[in-house]
Amino acid sequence: MNLAALILAAGLGTRMKSDRAKVLHELGGKPLAAYPVELALSLKAKPVVVVVGRQAETVSALLADRYGDAVRTALQKEQLGTGHAVMAAESALRGFSGTVAILSGDAPLLARETVAALVRQTVRRKSPLGILISTLDDPTGYGRVLRDPSGRVRRVVEQKDASADELAVREANMGVYAVQAKFLFAALKRIGRDNAQGEYYLPDLVRLAAEAGHEVVAVEAPGEETLGVNDRRQLAQLEKILQRRTNERLMAAGVTIRDPETTWIDAGAKIGRDTVIEPFCRIAGESEIGENCAIGMGSVIDGARLADNVEVKPYSVLEDSRVEAGAILGPFAHLRQGAQIGAGCHVGNYVEVKKSALMAGAKANHLSYIGDAVIGARTNVGAGTITCNYDGYDKHRTIVGDDVLIGSDTQLIAPVSVPDRVVLGAGTSLTGKVEVPPGALVVTRPAAVVVPGFRDRLEKRALAAKAEKARAGKAAPKGKRARKK
Ligand code: UD1
Ligand code: CA
DSSP states (O other), X not given: OOXXXXXXXXXXXGGGOOSSOGGGSEEXXXXXXXXXXXXXXXXXXXXXXXXXXXXXHHHHHHHHHHHXXXXXXXXXXXXXXXXXXXXXXXXXXXXXXXXXXXXXXXXXXOOHHHHHHXXXXXXHTTOSEEEEEEEOSOOTTSOEEEEOTTSOEEEEEOGGGOOHHHHTOOEXXXXXXXXXXXXXXXXXXXXXOOSTTXXXXXXXXXXXXXXXXXXXXXXXXXXXXXXXXXXXXXXXXXXXXXXXXXHHHHHHTTOEESOGGGOEEXXXXXXXXXXXXXXXXXXXXXXXXXXXXXXXXXXXXXXXXXXTTOEEOSSOEEESOEEOTTOEEOSSOEEOTTOEEOXXXXXXXXXXXXSOEEOTTOEEEXXXXXEXXXXXXXXXXXTTOEXXXXXXXXXXXXXXXXXXXXXXXXXXESSEEEOTTOEEOTXXXXXXXXXXXXXXXXXXXXXXXXXXXXXXXXXXXXXXXHHHHHHHHHHSOXXXXXXXX
């Protein structure tokens, strides 16, 4: 079967009260526009055309970036209604014959199966048009589906055009259609804008199909699926629903989520079985977490890949990094872009790692900055060690060999390299100018200054000063304070 998809995303999104087009707002870590596009791609629709209008360039660039040539855009210059939006896509669909699935840019919960069923039934019944409907307790704002006495769908009336009787109808149009291309573009020419909003209404297709004697197929959609985002309140509601769905899917697959209410995991994240996630964690983007990991309370994992058996202690932030099996991170560890933590490494409290590799078994347990560096296998980075990677203009690299012992409070002034098995004494400031053979001890600590009896001299001086002050006070005229008043 030939299937094309048309996604309407040109609207102004006025109710979002935003400087950004509605479809650019994010839900579950993805822009709203991504949801219908990915649904269409999963149905193997071709072409997939997105009608853009508000911030057309930004929306088009985002789509090109995410989907390359798999998605085309059509520009609707002026927003004259949903029917007009489809007209704007006519040339993008020229030459296509088959079924066009029309989706909305702002209904991200719609399931692939629901659209597939709509398309299937419309085709099977040889109907030119199928619509998704839902029977709602409160259909306010939706177009109402009107049927004739025999139950055949006759037309859709918009809220603003409806009579009191029509407003009482609870069957609502969900704004998702399966239309035969030939019928679509012929019927569009007959849609006018003589209505309360002066817009070209796409749902007028229903009346045109019925008047031509065709059956309009109506498929009931599961309630939650067709919820749309029109304002920020709905955005938050949908986020909550998505969060619940993602957590339930992961729990069903063997992940322990101690408190699903406070755990935020983006739909694109992958998590292996027997991994335990403590409360208040956020796992964002395309993060991947292996099996049997422990993710401590309050941690944020964004675009990081963790192998199996990794332990992340509370309040760690891991961004765009890789962590190999058995590593232990945190509490309060911070991995930034391009950090690579080898198997069995330890990265402890207040240690920040950026664009650096720690080879297997290396340890940096306390209070360090490791940037633009390679730290060799089994090397121990003492507390407070800093790679001084920035000279105010450029970043420089630090290369540390295997089995090195770096004493506490060491500064590695890059560019610098430290051969295998070297011992750097505590407090060393090492530059690249120093020749260091493997296995050597390097200490740049200044020689200690020892002054015997210093504390006694200090004390004596202090006492003498105090006595002098007291004598001066007595000599002053009496009643000074009282007179001052
Ligand atoms: C539409 C339907 C209504 C249905 C409801 C379901 C019409 C006239 N009404 O109403 O029957 O119950 O959806 O949610 O279609 N858009 C454009 N260009 C435009 C106007 C809109 O691309 O000129 C896009 C919007 O970005 C949005 C979609 O079309 O993604 C729907 O538009 P919207 O204004 O939200 O329609 P509703 O008033 O919700
Ligand atoms: Ca809408």
